[in-house]
């Protein structure tokens with residue numbers, strides 16, 4: 001603890017504590033945190049340079065007090081949000097019919113896509129009993145969370161040998177109670193891009209809503225595609241895609257608390273909102289699950305998108321993809337196999353010949369926060385520019401830890417934490 005009074009954790013201080021002292025305590029408190037700037041975390045951070053961070057921070061502070069719930073009071077935020085959504089729709093090949101809104105994060109975007117799909121399906125097919133979500137084994141837990149909170153049944157299908165979702169298995173799992181089918185760009189565990197065209201075709205053949213979870217890929221895949229046109233189409237250019245979740249606070253490089261949820265048309269979009277009028281304070285309407293929203297997160301998204309522009313995002317994307325390629329080549333030299341064919345910023349790798357858990361524990365002792373994938377057992381990174389300068393150092397440490405660790409005598413199941 002820094003100089004000054006010790007904060008009593010159990011009660012408000014009798015008198016307030018002066019800001020310089022609190023600032024010192026805040027600084028002190030972070031000293032034990034992982035050195036994210038040094039590339040020591042495999043996820044949680046999306047850094048694109050100090051200049052980008054500064055734009056996001058300044059814009060956030062300028063709208064720190066304004067509230068995204070009160071767009072009728074804050075025309076500025078209404079304008080920023082509308083422009084953010086229009087930029088997103090253009091990037092993802094929307095047209096005059098496509099619509100969308102900002103949310104506070106990927107989980108909220110996913111909740112609202114599920115809600116919109118459920119409500120529209122129930123309206124069109126009143127016979128639905130327990131509405132179902134059909135998705136591959138690799139889809140994000142936010143879909144199960146949404147199912148749990150909103151009374152749907154999650155149905156997960158096996159992956160193909162290359163770890164992508166299997167469109168045939170998804171098609172076979174669709175029933176008359178299915179209200180939404182999911183594909184991921186990319187799926188978090190292995191970083192592979194699901195075959196969206198085939199999944200969307202399977203869904204639309206049975207008249208079912210298809211959601212693309214591009215929470216990770218939404219703001220990196222479009223630029224990766226410009227750099228490498230062999231990356232398959234996944235957005236509104238694909239027939240049958242009904243909605244897309246795309247997080248700005250990941251590869252949009254904006255302040256946390258910003259995602260976009262986009263819809264094929266106004267009918268689909270209509271289910272995102274919620275209206276209420278049965279109380280003494282008038283009409284209440286939100287597009288979001290939350291009420292109050294940080295004005296700063298909306299302003300920062302607008303500012304960073306305009307600051308970077310297409311060229312800026314493309315430049316950063318190239319560097320992130322190069323970082324992935326360098327890590328991929330280095331881990332391959334160590335005898336570790338890449339799982340599937342990751343085309344974007346997530347890399348998972350491992351080998352049955354090595355004791356993944358023991359190596360991970362040794363890497364932890366060396367100051368790395370380790371991400372694991374469990375099926376198959378391996379290591380997991382969601383990369384950004386903090387990793388660019390430390391790939392060599394990471395690989396050196398990994399080589400040392402591998403050399404120090406005997407091969408596994410039996411294959412105990414690997415435990416991993418998100």
Ligand SMILES: Cc1ncc(COP(=O)(O)O)c(C=O)c1O
Pocket residue numbers: 105106107108110140142184186187188213215216247
């Ligand atoms: C594929 C995917 N979908 C959804 C989410 C949830 O996003 P959030 O943590 O912003 O709620 C994540 C988070 O990493 C993700 O990887």
